[in-house]
Amino acid sequence: MRKRVRDNLLGALKKAGVFEHVRDSRWRQRRLLILCYHSLALDEENLWRPAQFLAPSRLRERFEMLKQGGYHVIPLAEGLDRLRSNDLPPRSVALTFDDGTYDFYKITYQILKEYEFPATVYQTTHYSSRPMPIFYLICSYMLWKRRATVLHGFSSVGMKENVALDTTEDRENAVGQMVAFADQEQLSTEQKNEVAAELAHLLDLDYQELLHSRILQLMNAHEIAELATAGIRFELHTHRHRTPRDRTLFEREIRENRDLLQGMTNTCPTHFCYPSGDYDLMFLPWLAELGVVSATTCDPGLASVSSQPLLLPRFIDTTGRTPLEFDSWLAGVSDLLSAGVSAVGLSKRSRL
Numbered sequence: 001m002r003k004r005v006r007d008n009l010l011g012a013l014k015k016a017g018v019f020e021h022v023r024d025s026r027w028r029q030r031r032l033l034i035l036c037y038h039s040l041a042l043d044e045e046n047l048w049r050p051a052q053f054l055a056p057s058r059l060r061e062r063f064e065m066l067k068q069g070g071y072h073v074i075p076l077a078e079g080l081d082r083l084r085s086n087d088l089p090p091r092s093v094a095l096t097f098d099d100g101t102y103d104f105y106k107i108t109y110q111i112l113k114e115y116e117f118p119a120t121v122y123q124t125t126h127y128s129s130r131p132m133p134i135f136y137l138i139c140s141y142m143l144w145k146r147r148a149t150v151l152h153g154f155s156s157v158g159m160k161e162n163v164a165l166d167t168t169e170d171r172e173n174a175v176g177q178m179v180a181f182a183d184q185e186q187l188s189t190e191q192k193n194e195v196a197a198e199l200a201h202l203l204d205l206d207y208q209e210l211l212h213s214r215i216l217q218l219m220n221a222h223e224i225a226e227l228a229t230a231g232i233r234f235e236l237h238t239h240r241h242r243t244p245r246d247r248t249l250f251e252r253e254i255r256e257n258r259d260l261l262q263g264m265t266n267t268c269p270t271h272f273c274y275p276s277g278d279y280d281l282m283f284l285p286w287l288a289e290l291g292v293v294s295a296t297t298c299d300p301g302l303a304s305v306s307s308q309p310l311l312l313p314r315f316i317d318t319t320g321r322t323p324l325e326f327d328s329w330l331a332g333v334s335d336l337l338s339a340g341v342s343a344v345g346l347s348k349r350s351r352l
């Protein structure tokens with residue numbers, strides 16, 4: 001219901017010329033829209049997790065809107081420098097991609113090249129030296145693939161009892177049991193991959209084929225090096241995709257991530273993105289001491305000169321976002337409306 005009200009409101013504002021007015025306003029020119037994407041689907045991942053995966057055709061539609069709308073897509077670092085010096089081009093946008101999964105190498109990079117858009121990848125690195133999919137994700141995906149069946153309890157994959165796989169809740173519960181089993185047994189990443197292979201066998205899926213497709217795998221060191229040479233920027237996203245509250249562990253995550261990226265790209269990454277948007281104010285001085293100059297969140301908004309550089313907002317584009325909604329974020333209208341909603345005291349959850 002709220003979505004329909006919002007779409008009606010945005011439609012009316014667009015028809016009245018408000019989008020064009022805001023898009024070309026001085027207010028918008030002083031702001032940088034940082035767009036956040038995760039992965040493109042290599043198979044059916046966009047049907048499994050539409051908030052995390054886009055069909056490649058959807059990304060192409062978005063890029064076409066950027067091109068047709070006359071948006072200036074600029075590198076993130078340049079955008080942040082020019083934001084500080086009040087020198088942004090009109091309608092400025094920066095593209096960021098979280099995690100650095102293989103689909104970026106195979107598909108996204110080709111589309112970026114076609115449009116000549118620069119991009120930043122926030123690359124997590126633990127799995128980048130391992131030719132295997134991320135454990136909990138591949139387990140979840142395989143259970144979804146067999147969502148009309150029942151998984152029988154097998155101790156080899158940590159399942160105590162039979163589980164029907166037809167609801168998201170049941171499947172996530174099953175994945176939770178497998179992750180808990182792997183933690184309890186202190187399984188290495190390679191051993192977890194064996195559990196995933198066993199699960200594929202139980203579900204009658206071809207695990208070799210899944211491995212070969214590189215689905216839910218990260219880019220490897222060679223692919224990262226190749227794209228870095230071609231102009232893609234690789235920045236920090238922690239080594240194991242986590243933000244521990246313990247300072248020593250937090251710093252280790254950044255340093256391991258930075259050292260590996262530096263080795264692959266011959267550049268020193270200084271921009272950071274909080275994995276899963278999970279941040280805490282205690283991280284700010286830690287990041288500053290580590291030489292990190294910017295950090296992006298998953299909080300919606302346009303970055304302005306008054307934004308805290310280590311808590312920069314982004315707009316997360318997902319399968320569920322309509323072209324109108326996307327357009328309203330490009331123009332800046334949704335950010336203005338959100339500010340208005342906040343000003344009358346509604347919670348951040350109510351943001352349009």
Ligand SMILES: [Zn+2]
Binds near residue numbers: 098
């Ligand atoms: Zn991430």
